[in-house]
Amino acid sequence: MATDMTTMTKDTILRVEHLSMRFGGLMAIDDFSFEAKRGEITALIGPNGAGKTTVFNCITGFYKPTMGMLTLHRSNGREFLLERLRDFEINKVAGVARTFQNIRLFSGLTVLENLLVAQHNVLMKASGYTILGLLGLPTYKNAAKAAIEKAEYWLDKADLTDRADDPAGDLSYGAQRRLEIARAMCTGPELLCLDEPAAGLNPKESLTLNALLRGIRDEGTSLLLIEHDMSVVMEISDHVVVLEYGQKISDGTPDHVKNDPRVIAAYLGVEDDEVEEIEEKLDKGIIEEGSV
Amino acid sequence: MATVSETVPNNVMAKAIKEGIFAGVIAFLMFSLFVGIETYQDINNQLVWRTRWGLLAVFVAVAAVGRFMTVAFIKPHLDRRKLAKAKAGILEISEEKSFFHRHFLKFALVFLLIYPFLSLLIVGKQGSLKYVDNFGIQILIYVMLAWGLNIVVGLAGLLDLGYVAFYAVGAYSYALLSSYFGFSFWLLLPMSGILAALWGVILGFPVLRLRGDYLAIVTLAFGEIIRLVLINWTDVTKGTFGISGIAKASFFGIWSFDTGSPNNFVKAWGLSASSVYYKIFLFYIILALCMLTAYVTIRLRRMPIGRAWEALREDEIACRSLGINTVTTKLTAFATGAMFGGFAGSFFATRQGFVSPESFVFLESAVILAIVVLGGMGSLTGIAIAAVIMVGGTEILREMSFLKIIFGPDFTPELYRMLLFGLAMIIVMLFKPRGFVGSREPTAFLKERKAISGSFTKEGHG
Numbered sequence: 207m208a209t210d211m212t213t214m215t216k217d218t219i220l221r222v223e224h225l226s227m228r229f230g231g232l233m234a235i236d237d238f239s240f241e242a243k244r245g246e247i248t249a250l251i252g253p254n255g256a257g258k259t260t261v262f263n264c265i266t267g268f269y270k271p272t273m274g275m276l277t278l279h280r281s282n283g284r285e286f287l288l289e290r291l292r293d294f295e296i297n298k299v300a301g302v303a304r305t306f307q308n309i310r311l312f313s314g315l316t317v318l319e320n321l322l323v324a325q326h327n328v329l330m331k332a333s334g335y336t337i338l339g340l341l342g343l344p345t346y347k348n349a350a351k352a353a354i355e356k357a358e359y360w361l362d363k364a365d366l367t368d369r370a371d372d373p374a375g376d377l378s379y380g381a382q383r384r385l386e387i388a389r390a391m392c393t394g395p396e397l398l399c400l401d402e403p404a405a406g407l408n409p410k411e412s413l414t415l416n417a418l419l420r421g422i423r424d425e426g427t428s429l430l431l432i433e434h435d436m437s438v439v440m441e442i443s444d445h446v447v448v449l450e451y452g453q454k455i456s457d458g459t460p461d462h463v464k465n466d467p468r469v470i471a472a473y474l475g476v477e478d479d480e481v482e483e484i485e486e487k488l489d490k491g492i493i494e495e496g497s498v
Numbered sequence: 499m500a501t502v503s504e505t506v507p508n509n510v511m512a513k514a515i516k517e518g519i520f521a522g523v524i525a526f527l528m529f530s531l532f533v534g535i536e537t538y539q540d541i542n543n544q545l546v547w548r549t550r551w552g553l554l555a556v557f558v559a560v561a562a563v564g565r566f567m568t569v570a571f572i573k574p575h576l577d578r579r580k581l582a583k584a585k586a587g588i589l590e591i592s593e594e595k596s597f598f599h600r601h602f603l604k605f606a607l608v609f610l611l612i613y614p615f616l617s618l619l620i621v622g623k624q625g626s627l628k629y630v631d632n633f634g635i636q637i638l639i640y641v642m643l644a645w646g647l648n649i650v651v652g653l654a655g656l657l658d659l660g661y662v663a664f665y666a667v668g669a670y671s672y673a674l675l676s677s678y679f680g681f682s683f684w685l686l687l688p689m690s691g692i693l694a695a696l697w698g699v700i701l702g703f704p705v706l707r708l709r710g711d712y713l714a715i716v717t718l719a720f721g722e723i724i725r726l727v728l729i730n731w732t733d734v735t736k737g738t739f740g741i742s743g744i745a746k747a748s749f750f751g752i753w754s755f756d757t758g759s760p761n762n763f764v765k766a767w768g769l770s771a772s773s774v775y776y777k778i779f780l781f782y783i784i785l786a787l788c789m790l791t792a793y794v795t796i797r798l799r800r801m802p803i804g805r806a807w808e809a810l811r812e813d814e815i816a817c818r819s820l821g822i823n824t825v826t827t828k829l830t831a832f833a834t835g836a837m838f839g840g841f842a843g844s845f846f847a848t849r850q851g852f853v854s855p856e857s858f859v860f861l862e863s864a865v866i867l868a869i870v871v872l873g874g875m876g877s878l879t880g881i882a883i884a885a886v887i888m889v890g891g892t893e894i895l896r897e898m899s900f901l902k903i904i905f906g907p908d909f910t911p912e913l914y915r916m917l918l919f920g921l922a923m924i925i926v927m928l929f930k931p932r933g934f935v936g937s938r939e940p941t942a943f944l945k946e947r948k949a950i951s952g953s954f955t956k957e958g959h960g
Contacts, residue, residue, distance in 0.1 A: 266819065297821030304819050312812035314955030315805075316940045316948075322802075323809040324820045329802035336803045336830075340794070346801075354942065361944075370944040375954040393820055 218279055219244040219397055219428045220265070225274035227260050227452075234260045236452040238274075242397070242445070244281070247419065247429040249439045251463075252449035253472055258432045259307060261449070262401055265430070266304040267293040278302060280396055298327050303395035305386045307402045307432075313375030317366055317385055320374050321357035324392035329353055360388040363421060365414065380411035384418065391422060398422060400431040404438045416442050440464065448472070514570035522562030529557045603879065610785055614778040623774050630777045632893055635849060638784040639842055641885040644869040645791045645878060646838030651867065652875035653795075653804065654831035655811025655957060656706075657714040660721025661866055663701075664694040664836040666858035668843020670728060673741040673853045683747035687844050694840025695833040697724075702832040706825060721863055728855040740854025747848045749779065780849050787845060791838050792878050798834070800941045807831050808876075808941075812956050865889075872926055874933025875957065883934050892919065 220242040227235040234257045242248040250258050263269040265276055265288060276288040278300045286300040296302050312320050322329070330336070332349030361367045364384040369377060374385060383403060390398055403419070404412050412435065419442055423429055433439045439446060439460065446463040448456040456466040463469055534554040537547045613634060617626035647661045668690040675681050675689065705716045728735050735741065746755045754762055755776040798804040806827045809817050817824055847853050869888050873881030895915050902909050930936065936952030 268815075293818045294821050294823045297819060298823075306816070306819075310813045310816040310819075312809045312816065314812050314938060314950060315808060316943070316950065318942055318944055319805060319808075319940060322942055323805050323817075323822075326802050326806050326820065326822050333801055333803075336798070336801050340797055340801065354944075358944070367944075371940065371946055371948050373950045373954040389820070 217244050218242070220430065221275075221277045221279075222261070222265070223275045223277070225261065225264060225276065226272050227257070227264055227269060228272045234452050235264070235271075238449065238452065238454055240447045240454060240457060242428060242430050244279075244396075244428050245423065245426060246444040247423050247431065247442055248445045248447065249443035249460075250430065250432050250447050250449060251434075251436075251439055256449040257452040258449055259401060260452075262304065262399055262430075262432060264289070265296075266302060266399055267291060267296040278397065297393055297395065301394070301396040302399060303390035303393045303397075304399040305383075305390055305401055305403065307405065309379075309382045309386055311374040311382055311386060311389070313373060315374060316371050317361070317374050317377070318354070318357055318370045320385060320389050321360060321392045322353055324389045325353045325356065328394075356392060360391055363391075364388040364418065380407050380415075383407065383411075383415070387418065387422075391427070395427060397428050397430060400429065400433075402432050402434060404433060404435045412438060510570060510574060514566050517569050518562045518566030521565035522558050525558045525561035526554070529554055533557055606882075614781050618774070618778075623772050627774050627777060630774065630781050633890055634781050635777065635784055636893065637886055637889045638781070638788050639846060639849075640866065640869060640889045641882050642784065642788045642791050642842045642845075643839060643866045644873065644881045644885050645788070645795060646835050646842065647866050648835075648870050648876065648878070648881055649795060649798075649807070649838070650831050650835035651870050652877075652881075653799070653811065654807040654828060656828060656831060657710070657717070658832075658835070659714050659718040659860075659863055659867065660701075660724075661717075661835070661839060662858045662860070662863040663721040663724040664698060664839030665843040665846070665862070666724050666728060666855075667694045667697050667836075668840030669847040669853045669857070670735065670741075670843075671840065672844035672847040673744050674734065676745045676847075677741060677743070680745075683745065683844070683848050684750065687841060690844035691837040691840040694843065695837040698833040698836025699829055701836075702829045706828045706832070718860070718863075721858075721860060725855050725858050728858070735855075738855060740852055740856070742852045744847050744851045744853065746776065746851065747780070747783065755779070780845075784845055784849075787841055791841075794834075795878060803827070803830060805941060868923065872923060872933055874930075874935035874937075874952070876938055876955070877933065877935035880933050880935030887922075888919070891922070 218241045222241070223239050225235055225238045226233065238257075238261065240248075250261060252258050260269065264271045264274075267288065271289050274289070278286045278288055280286070280301060288296055288300060288302070291300060297304075312323060315323065329346075329349055333340075333346040338346060358367070358370075361370055364387065366377075366381060366385055366388065369381065374382065377385060383406075387398075387400065387403065400419075404415055407415060416438060419429060419431075431439075431443070443460055446456075446458065446460050447454060448463055448466070448469050450468075450472045455468045455472060456463050458466075534549060534551060535547050536550055537545055540546050614626070614630050617629040617634075620626075621629065643661070643665060646664075647658065650656050650658045650661070671690040671693045672683070672686045675686055676683070681689075701717070701720050705713060705720075708716055729737050731737075748754045795804075799808070806817065806822050807830075809820075809822070810824060810827055810831075814824055817827070846857070850857075865888065869884045870881055872888065873879075873884030892915050895918065896912055926934075932952035937949040938952070938955050939949060940947060
């Protein structure tokens with residue numbers, strides 16, 4: 207059983223193959239492939255304009271990719287091709303939830319209501335698509351109670367219990383970020399995609415966020431995150447993929463990526479001829495990727 | 499300290515005089531042609547003009563003195579009161595609500611239940627006809643329509659300018675099916691609702707991918723299409739002549755309100771002949787329909803579908819990322835709103851006994867939407883109050899014959915209805931930009947139910 211579990215946790219949850227996305231004449235993503243493992247935190251990093259958010263939007267159904275295949279493997283063995291699902295089905299059927307770079311909360315609803323909206327599909331079924339619920343049947347009442355309990359669980363995790371009855375728009379920035387993550391988790395996803403969760407957070411808030419994300423991973427949800435803040439990425443991720451100008455330039459453990467000359471070049475910036483020099487060396491096999 | 503309190507009023511006085519004069523000048527410029535000069539046709543049918551300097555002077559004086567008083571006395575007074583309140587630490591939310599305020603809804607419901615008998619008691623059979631029919635039923639029809647539209651506009655945030663189309667579908671469904679096939683009101687009432695909901699879905703499918711202004715324009719066009727079909731499809735709808743002699747509603751099939759019928763309600767109960775009994779009966783039907791609308795809306799808000807509607811109003815993209823099918827969610831909002839419009843329509847047909855396309859013009863849609871906006875989008879209480887003011891207000895203007903004493907014998911207050919209406923709306927929107935009830939009641943809570951300020955809720959964009 208134990209060995210089963212380890213093989214289970216190490217299999218692939220998301221496989222992206224030959225993903226390309228073209229906007230008119232611009233090739234935003236060019237033949238990009240990577241895998242995210244189940245039970246891991248996979249980080250997608252890269253300089254501004256590298257195409258990280260575009261990859262995210264392809265995975266979560268907001269863009270239809272020009273080319274490529276996005277396969278999601280659920281733990282029950284079912285597979286879904288994300289590029290063929292309709293936008294809302296990616297969450298409902300495939301179990302992929304996401305947050306947004308510019309927070310998108312339901313600001314006029316309370317914090318609790320935000321978390322209840324996230325459980326829409328479960329509650330909808332329990333209420334017999336509204337008809338049975340309108341008649342006041344106990345199935346719906348029980349489901350509604352369970353939904354509130356689930357919301358309370360995530361409120362506690364996100365440290366928002368005291369603010370449960372306040373409008374979401376009234377929360378501080380950091381709290382709004384945590385609420386958005388909690389809301390995404392209330393949909394019961396297998397893969398949680400976070401678009402720059404640490405943007406705009408102070409160091410203390412960043413630490414609590416790290417703890418929250420680790421907690422989510424340890425409960426069995428895989429994470430895929432875009433992040434600029436290297437301290438967050440190196441701290442929590444198990445696997446890092448680096449993107450530059452729509453192409454993958456590095457893929458591996460945080461330590462591997464940290465020492466990759468191409469990544470250093472992309473982040474710190476070097477002279478053009480120096481990049482060519484390094485690439486030449488790489489091609490000739492004089493230095494190995496990630497060995498520097 | 500003493501110098502400050504002395505100098506401030508001086509400043510205020512100077513400012514007040516300046517602003518008063520300024521307001522007077524503006525008023526003079528604006529009204530000099532509108533009010534100062536009047537055109538009329540003389541005996542030779544020629545258009546000639548005369549001046550009305552006296553009236554113009556009254557207008558200018560009212561503007562100037564009004565502005566002066568506002569700046570010099572009213573505003574400082576309000577500021578002082580606000581300051582005193584802030585000093586004493588009284589927040590608006592912490593103020594204890596009065597007994598009447600807290601039990602307002604119960605009072606309102608009891609009043610509505612006894613209203614027909616109250617008017618019978620006070621003004622007698624013939625007099626109460628006006629109060630039950632023109633005020634009671636008329637207002638309640640609009641309350642129901644506005645509550646129906648509230649589901650679409652207030653909850654789901656979809657701007658619908660053609661809501662009257664569903665009202666028309668309901669009215670014509672009843673009128674046609676009852677005159678061609680002789681079905682009864684109680685069978686056709688749900689049927690009209692279902693037909694209207696069906697039309698809501700038919701309209702919804704193609705247009706719900708549109709958002710904001712585009713959606714508003716298409717719904718506006720849809721309202722006009724329905725009306726034009728009713729006018730031009732003369733074989734079935736008799737065009738502009740309309741359909742008359744629509745069957746009255748029966749007392750649940752037990753008694754009839756037709757005078758010739760053997761089981762006539764009035765005869766069966768041994769009452770003296772009067773149409774007021776039928777009107778009272780209709781009053782209770784529409785009251786029950788309104789209560790049904792309110793009950794369903796309140797229940798739906800606490801259901802996943804109602805929360806999804808409100809979430810849709812707040813942020814559609816976030817909804818999709820949470821696995822909510824926005825197309826079906828919008829369609830259900832459209833269909834539910836249309837259904838209540840259909841109910842109201844079939845009730846309208848049986849009450850009037852006559853329907854024609856005249857009753858379903860764009861102005862009706864605009865009035866219903868204005869009621870929703872004025873009342874506060876999403877708030878049932880606010881909308882009901884707005885309907886009483888908007889519809890009751892226009893009815894009352896017909897009664898204001900005493901205004902003739904002030905403005906002269908050829909003053910007809912009815913003609914100024916729309917002007918006063920617009921003025922009232924501007925004033926309300928200035929002081930209560932979110933409508934009478936701008937706050938939102940949460941649908942679920944952990945510890946305490948706090949009203950959510952209107953500044954957090956969004957109006958929707960699609």
